[in-house]
Amino acid sequence: MPMSATADTSKTVKLERYNSYLRKIHSTKVLNASSKVLFRATLLVALVLVLLFAINYPPLSDSRAAAAHHLHRRSFLSTGLFSSSSSSSSSSIGGAAWEKRVRQSSTAKRPRGLSVLVTGAAGFVGSHCSLYLRKRGDGVLGFDNFNDYYDPALKRARQALLEKQQVFIVEGDLNDGPLLRKLFDVVPFTHVLHLAAQAGVRYAMKNPQSYIASNIAGFVNLLEVAKAANPQPAIVWASSSSVYGLNTENPFSEEHRTDQPASLYAATKKAGEEIAHTYNHIYGLSLTGLRFFTVYGPWGRPDMAYFFFTKDILHGKSIDIYRTQDNQEVARDFTYIDDIVKGCVGALDTAEKSTGSGGKKRGQAQLRVYNLGNTSPVPVGRLVSILEGLLGTKAKKHLIKMPRNGDVPYTHANVSLAYKDFGYKPTTDLAAGLRKFVKWYVGYYGIQPRVKKGGS
């Protein structure tokens, strides 16, 4: 038995060795197979990573490729499920149909007509200027970010008005370089009427950064794109009467000092004037700054006093009427929108071409600044009396000292320079202009008050 037991034991050992040999072979095979799978998976992951990297970081040297990529991504987002925008106008940014609309809108319908990019086209002054230029036969492409600084529904209503006249507004932000470059790639604009900005004197204390983003960073971005464009456009842009700040000389002339801004808004507009100087000096861009004086009228801005006074008077709410620290009346050189439009168009028509090309200056270019005001300041109290008469309602007046919020006590424009250079002559006084505003206001908001009709 021990013999057989030995024999058995040796058989068992051999069998076990054989089994272990088989197990080894099998495990090597399994290992080989799994390492192949692992290798392939790694390759796949690497490929996906390379692709993702390429999509997210296109070559910096190829700005057009970057722009196309950016626009493709935006178009994907704005048409996709994650889009927050419902605007049809932005749904196909960058596509063939979009480019066709951009071209059509920018093409003049009269011989030697202008091709103007109007920024802030859904804004108060922008919408009026766009309509005027389009009706005259110029090509107009609008640009606006439709922000909610005030009721965006009013901006959409202005957009609808422009669309009826075949003016297309591209929805985008001034700080979107690829989008702006794309527009200049598609259209050789002769002019830019740059009106997009963060407006409002007092709001600058609430949201200072928005003024830097729009009025400084956005302006610089636009100038960067314009300087590199071929041809470079001539640029007319909105500065402000507020640059006169604490200036005490009257009436305000372009030669007076503008180095004492009273608000951050004013400071950003003044900075814009200095930035304009730099781009004119280095790149040969033709630049004209227009200092608007408290512009009012139909389709106006709800954040401005004449507008919300009208609303508050109609709702029986009291209104604050500011007085200076030494109890004087505060006054403004209120300027009617049609006069401002004539001033903008006059500036566009007399703007000389930029001299640069390929981002390089080729000669001295035009650099101008003009006041566009009404030349007759009116106290705020008088503005309220006119509104009371037009609305047939007494205002609940609350006279208070002007809060220290960036306001200045008085503005008064000397416009002789604009008159000399392009015949600017305001023709609408405050009473006539407010009558037109109130007529529009009650119609737009569907109000049936005791409004005295009359006038056109």
Ligand SMILES: O=C(O)[C@H]1O[C@H](OP(=O)(O)OP(=O)(O)OC[C@H]2O[C@@H](n3ccc(=O)[nH]c3=O)[C@H](O)[C@@H]2O)[C@H](O)[C@@H](O)[C@H]1O
């Ligand atoms: O010319 C400009 O460059 C600027 O014009 C405009 O600023 P402003 O002249 O300050 O207009 P606006 O606010 O309508 O106040 C009008 C008057 O009402 C007084 N005012 C104001 C509010 C109030 O509650 N009570 C009051 O008496 C107030 O003291 C003032 O005397 C634009 O908004 C600005 O974007 C810029 O373009």
